[in-house]
Amino acid sequence: MVGLVRRAVGFDWFDVRALEGLVTAGLVVASVVALMALAGVSSIGLSGARTGTSLAADLDPAKVAPELNQALPAGVDVEALRATVASTPSGLFEHVLVRLQVLPIAVLALVVLILMRRIVRSVAAGDPFVEENVRRLRIIGWLVALSPLLLVIAQISRSELVARSAAGSLALPHITIAFVPILIGGLLLVLAQVFAEGVRLRQDTEGLV
Protein backbone atom coordinates (compact mmCIF):
# COMPACT_ATOMS: atom_id res chain seq x y z
CA MET A 1 0.00 0.00 0.00
CA VAL A 2 2.75 2.43 0.98
CA GLY A 3 4.70 1.38 -2.10
CA LEU A 4 1.70 2.02 -4.36
CA VAL A 5 1.24 5.53 -2.98
CA ARG A 6 4.91 6.34 -3.38
CA ARG A 7 5.01 5.17 -6.98
CA ALA A 8 1.83 7.08 -7.80
CA VAL A 9 3.20 10.32 -6.39
CA GLY A 10 6.54 9.97 -8.19
CA PHE A 11 8.28 9.82 -4.87
CA ASP A 12 12.05 9.54 -4.83
CA TRP A 13 13.22 7.54 -1.83
CA PHE A 14 16.55 9.34 -1.95
CA ASP A 15 14.91 12.74 -1.37
CA VAL A 16 13.57 11.74 2.03
CA ARG A 17 16.83 10.13 3.14
CA ALA A 18 18.79 13.23 2.07
CA LEU A 19 16.32 15.44 3.95
CA GLU A 20 16.63 13.30 7.05
CA GLY A 21 20.43 13.54 6.81
CA LEU A 22 20.31 17.32 6.47
CA VAL A 23 18.01 17.75 9.43
CA THR A 24 20.16 15.43 11.55
CA ALA A 25 23.27 17.40 10.56
CA GLY A 26 21.48 20.60 11.55
CA LEU A 27 20.58 18.99 14.85
CA VAL A 28 24.24 18.18 15.56
CA VAL A 29 25.33 21.74 14.74
CA ALA A 30 22.53 23.22 16.88
CA SER A 31 23.53 20.99 19.79
CA VAL A 32 27.13 22.14 19.57
CA VAL A 33 26.05 25.79 19.40
CA ALA A 34 23.76 25.33 22.40
CA LEU A 35 26.55 23.76 24.43
CA MET A 36 28.91 26.57 23.48
CA ALA A 37 26.26 29.11 24.45
CA LEU A 38 25.86 27.39 27.79
CA ALA A 39 29.60 27.67 28.29
CA GLY A 40 29.43 31.41 27.72
CA VAL A 41 30.18 31.89 24.04
CA SER A 42 28.27 35.03 23.07
CA SER A 43 28.55 34.95 19.30
CA ILE A 44 29.87 32.68 16.62
CA GLY A 45 31.08 33.82 13.22
CA LEU A 46 33.43 32.86 10.44
CA SER A 47 36.30 34.70 12.10
CA GLY A 48 35.89 32.83 15.37
CA ALA A 49 33.82 32.83 18.50
CA ARG A 50 33.48 35.44 21.24
CA THR A 51 33.51 34.42 24.82
CA GLY A 52 31.77 36.26 27.63
CA THR A 53 34.84 38.45 28.14
CA SER A 54 34.55 40.04 24.72
CA LEU A 55 31.50 41.97 23.56
CA ALA A 56 30.53 43.38 20.19
CA ALA A 57 29.25 46.91 20.69
CA ASP A 58 28.07 49.74 18.46
CA LEU A 59 29.46 53.06 19.65
CA ASP A 60 27.95 56.48 19.03
CA PRO A 61 30.39 58.46 16.80
CA ALA A 62 29.11 61.72 18.29
CA LYS A 63 30.39 60.61 21.68
CA VAL A 64 33.61 58.98 20.52
CA ALA A 65 34.85 61.32 17.77
CA PRO A 66 32.50 64.26 17.10
CA GLU A 67 34.77 65.62 14.38
CA LEU A 68 34.42 62.40 12.34
CA ASN A 69 31.20 63.29 10.55
CA GLN A 70 32.43 66.84 9.93
CA ALA A 71 35.35 65.42 7.98
CA LEU A 72 33.04 63.43 5.70
CA PRO A 73 31.33 64.77 2.56
CA ALA A 74 27.75 65.99 2.78
CA GLY A 75 25.19 63.18 2.76
CA VAL A 76 27.69 60.72 4.21
CA ASP A 77 27.28 59.98 7.88
CA VAL A 78 28.90 57.45 10.13
CA GLU A 79 25.99 56.10 12.18
CA ALA A 80 27.82 53.62 14.39
CA LEU A 81 31.31 52.47 15.17
CA ARG A 82 31.57 48.71 15.61
CA ALA A 83 33.90 47.97 18.51
CA THR A 84 35.15 45.05 20.56
CA VAL A 85 34.81 45.65 24.27
CA ALA A 86 36.69 43.65 26.85
CA SER A 87 34.44 42.91 29.76
CA THR A 88 34.71 40.85 32.89
CA PRO A 89 31.29 39.58 33.87
CA SER A 90 30.96 39.34 37.60
CA GLY A 91 28.15 38.05 39.67
CA LEU A 92 25.36 35.70 38.75
CA PHE A 93 23.27 38.30 36.93
CA GLU A 94 26.04 39.26 34.50
CA HIS A 95 26.88 35.63 33.80
CA VAL A 96 23.21 34.99 33.03
CA LEU A 97 23.20 38.01 30.70
CA VAL A 98 26.16 36.55 28.81
CA ARG A 99 24.21 33.37 28.16
CA LEU A 100 20.97 35.12 27.26
CA GLN A 101 22.66 36.36 24.11
CA VAL A 102 22.70 32.99 22.36
CA LEU A 103 21.28 30.22 24.55
CA PRO A 104 17.52 30.92 24.19
CA ILE A 105 17.70 31.02 20.38
CA ALA A 106 19.97 27.97 20.29
CA VAL A 107 17.51 25.98 22.41
CA LEU A 108 14.62 27.11 20.20
CA ALA A 109 16.52 25.96 17.10
CA LEU A 110 17.19 22.64 18.80
CA VAL A 111 13.51 22.08 19.62
CA VAL A 112 12.43 23.04 16.10
CA LEU A 113 14.99 20.69 14.55
CA ILE A 114 13.95 17.80 16.79
CA LEU A 115 10.32 18.28 15.73
CA MET A 116 11.37 18.61 12.09
CA ARG A 117 13.24 15.33 12.25
CA ARG A 118 10.17 13.55 13.65
CA ILE A 119 8.07 14.94 10.81
CA VAL A 120 10.61 13.84 8.19
CA ARG A 121 10.73 10.38 9.79
CA SER A 122 6.97 10.04 9.45
CA VAL A 123 7.34 10.90 5.76
CA ALA A 124 10.03 8.23 5.42
CA ALA A 125 7.67 5.77 7.09
CA GLY A 126 5.14 6.54 4.35
CA ASP A 127 2.45 7.96 6.62
CA PRO A 128 2.93 11.70 7.24
CA PHE A 129 -0.71 12.75 7.39
CA VAL A 130 -1.22 12.01 11.06
CA GLU A 131 -2.49 14.20 13.91
CA GLU A 132 0.94 14.33 15.58
CA ASN A 133 2.41 16.14 12.58
CA VAL A 134 -0.36 18.74 12.70
CA ARG A 135 0.56 19.35 16.33
CA ARG A 136 4.30 19.45 15.52
CA LEU A 137 3.80 21.99 12.73
CA ARG A 138 1.70 24.18 15.02
CA ILE A 139 4.37 24.14 17.75
CA ILE A 140 7.10 24.98 15.24
CA GLY A 141 4.94 27.77 13.81
CA TRP A 142 4.43 29.41 17.18
CA LEU A 143 8.08 29.01 18.16
CA VAL A 144 9.27 30.62 14.93
CA ALA A 145 6.68 33.41 15.17
CA LEU A 146 7.78 34.25 18.72
CA SER A 147 11.52 33.95 18.05
CA PRO A 148 11.94 37.72 17.41
CA LEU A 149 11.14 38.14 21.10
CA LEU A 150 14.15 35.98 21.99
CA LEU A 151 16.28 38.01 19.59
CA VAL A 152 15.20 41.22 21.36
CA ILE A 153 16.05 39.68 24.73
CA ALA A 154 19.49 38.80 23.34
CA GLN A 155 20.02 42.38 22.19
CA ILE A 156 18.89 43.84 25.53
CA SER A 157 21.25 41.48 27.36
CA ARG A 158 24.14 42.57 25.21
CA SER A 159 23.28 46.28 25.67
CA GLU A 160 23.16 45.82 29.42
CA LEU A 161 26.55 44.10 29.45
CA VAL A 162 28.03 46.88 27.32
CA ALA A 163 26.49 49.49 29.64
CA ARG A 164 28.29 47.85 32.55
CA SER A 165 31.62 47.80 30.72
CA ALA A 166 34.27 50.42 30.01
CA ALA A 167 32.42 51.51 26.88
CA GLY A 168 29.18 52.10 28.81
CA SER A 169 28.86 55.83 28.19
CA LEU A 170 29.82 55.60 24.54
CA ALA A 171 27.33 52.99 23.40
CA LEU A 172 24.58 53.53 20.84
CA PRO A 173 21.20 52.21 22.00
CA HIS A 174 19.84 50.09 19.19
CA ILE A 175 17.21 47.36 19.02
CA THR A 176 16.20 45.55 15.83
CA ILE A 177 12.95 43.62 15.57
CA ALA A 178 12.89 40.92 12.92
CA PHE A 179 9.54 40.59 11.14
CA VAL A 180 10.28 37.81 8.68
CA PRO A 181 10.15 35.05 11.35
CA ILE A 182 6.66 36.24 12.31
CA LEU A 183 5.56 35.84 8.70
CA ILE A 184 7.15 32.41 8.39
CA GLY A 185 5.64 31.29 11.68
CA GLY A 186 2.25 32.35 10.35
CA LEU A 187 2.86 30.42 7.16
CA LEU A 188 3.67 27.30 9.17
CA LEU A 189 0.44 27.66 11.14
CA VAL A 190 -1.46 27.89 7.84
CA LEU A 191 0.34 24.77 6.60
CA ALA A 192 -0.55 22.97 9.82
CA GLN A 193 -4.19 23.60 8.99
CA VAL A 194 -3.68 22.28 5.45
CA PHE A 195 -2.08 19.21 7.02
CA ALA A 196 -5.13 18.74 9.24
CA GLU A 197 -7.23 18.56 6.07
CA GLY A 198 -4.76 16.00 4.73
CA VAL A 199 -5.28 13.91 7.85
CA ARG A 200 -9.02 14.00 7.22
CA LEU A 201 -8.52 12.92 3.58
CA ARG A 202 -6.26 10.09 4.66
CA GLN A 203 -8.80 8.90 7.17
CA ASP A 204 -11.38 8.84 4.39
CA THR A 205 -9.30 6.46 2.29
CA GLU A 206 -8.54 4.17 5.16
CA GLY A 207 -10.68 1.10 4.64
CA LEU A 208 -11.26 1.96 0.98
CA VAL A 209 -11.35 -1.24 -1.04
Place this chain on the structure above:
Amino acid sequence: MTADDGPAERDGIVVHLDRLLAERDLTLTELASRVGVTLVNLSVLKNNRARAIRFSTLDALCRELDCQPGDILSYAEPQ
Protein backbone atom coordinates in the same frame (compact mmCIF):
# COMPACT_ATOMS: atom_id res chain seq x y z
CA MET B 1 -7.99 -2.41 11.55
CA THR B 2 -6.56 -5.63 10.10
CA ALA B 3 -7.98 -8.38 7.94
CA ASP B 4 -7.42 -11.00 10.65
CA ASP B 5 -9.84 -9.41 13.10
CA GLY B 6 -12.61 -11.68 11.83
CA PRO B 7 -16.16 -10.80 10.73
CA ALA B 8 -17.68 -7.61 12.09
CA GLU B 9 -21.27 -6.80 12.86
CA ARG B 10 -22.49 -3.91 10.82
CA ASP B 11 -25.56 -1.75 10.39
CA GLY B 12 -26.43 -0.57 6.91
CA ILE B 13 -24.65 -2.14 3.94
CA VAL B 14 -23.72 -5.80 4.52
CA VAL B 15 -21.31 -7.78 2.32
CA HIS B 16 -22.16 -11.38 1.38
CA LEU B 17 -18.84 -12.33 -0.17
CA ASP B 18 -18.34 -15.41 2.00
CA ARG B 19 -21.63 -16.90 0.84
CA LEU B 20 -20.84 -16.23 -2.83
CA LEU B 21 -17.35 -17.73 -2.46
CA ALA B 22 -18.79 -20.89 -0.95
CA GLU B 23 -21.46 -21.15 -3.69
CA ARG B 24 -18.88 -20.80 -6.45
CA ASP B 25 -16.28 -22.89 -4.65
CA LEU B 26 -13.67 -20.13 -4.83
CA THR B 27 -10.97 -19.19 -2.36
CA LEU B 28 -10.46 -15.60 -1.25
CA THR B 29 -6.91 -15.70 -2.62
CA GLU B 30 -8.13 -16.86 -6.03
CA LEU B 31 -10.79 -14.16 -6.20
CA ALA B 32 -8.33 -11.48 -5.05
CA SER B 33 -5.93 -12.22 -7.89
CA ARG B 34 -8.76 -12.30 -10.47
CA VAL B 35 -10.28 -9.06 -9.24
CA GLY B 36 -6.94 -7.24 -8.89
CA VAL B 37 -7.36 -6.37 -5.22
CA THR B 38 -4.93 -7.37 -2.46
CA LEU B 39 -5.90 -10.32 -0.30
CA VAL B 40 -5.79 -8.02 2.74
CA ASN B 41 -8.28 -5.60 1.22
CA LEU B 42 -10.61 -8.37 0.00
CA SER B 43 -10.53 -9.88 3.48
CA VAL B 44 -11.37 -6.48 4.96
CA LEU B 45 -14.35 -6.33 2.57
CA LYS B 46 -15.48 -9.88 3.34
CA ASN B 47 -15.45 -9.18 7.07
CA ASN B 48 -17.63 -6.07 6.74
CA ARG B 49 -14.71 -3.86 7.81
CA ALA B 50 -14.39 -1.85 4.60
CA ARG B 51 -15.44 1.77 4.86
CA ALA B 52 -15.74 2.45 1.14
CA ILE B 53 -15.65 0.51 -2.13
CA ARG B 54 -14.61 1.68 -5.57
CA PHE B 55 -16.96 1.07 -8.46
CA SER B 56 -14.03 -0.52 -10.29
CA THR B 57 -13.77 -3.10 -7.51
CA LEU B 58 -17.51 -3.73 -7.64
CA ASP B 59 -17.31 -4.08 -11.46
CA ALA B 60 -14.58 -6.71 -11.16
CA LEU B 61 -16.40 -8.63 -8.41
CA CYS B 62 -19.63 -8.84 -10.42
CA ARG B 63 -17.65 -9.94 -13.46
CA GLU B 64 -15.69 -12.68 -11.68
CA LEU B 65 -18.59 -13.91 -9.56
CA ASP B 66 -21.06 -13.57 -12.45
CA CYS B 67 -23.63 -11.83 -10.29
CA GLN B 68 -25.41 -8.55 -9.59
CA PRO B 69 -24.33 -5.95 -6.99
CA GLY B 70 -27.44 -6.87 -5.03
CA ASP B 71 -26.07 -10.40 -4.65
CA ILE B 72 -22.87 -9.06 -3.07
CA LEU B 73 -24.37 -6.20 -1.04
CA SER B 74 -27.58 -5.79 0.88
CA TYR B 75 -28.90 -3.09 3.18
CA ALA B 76 -29.95 -3.84 6.72
CA GLU B 77 -31.99 -1.16 8.50
CA PRO B 78 -29.97 0.30 11.43
CA GLN B 79 -31.54 -0.59 14.80
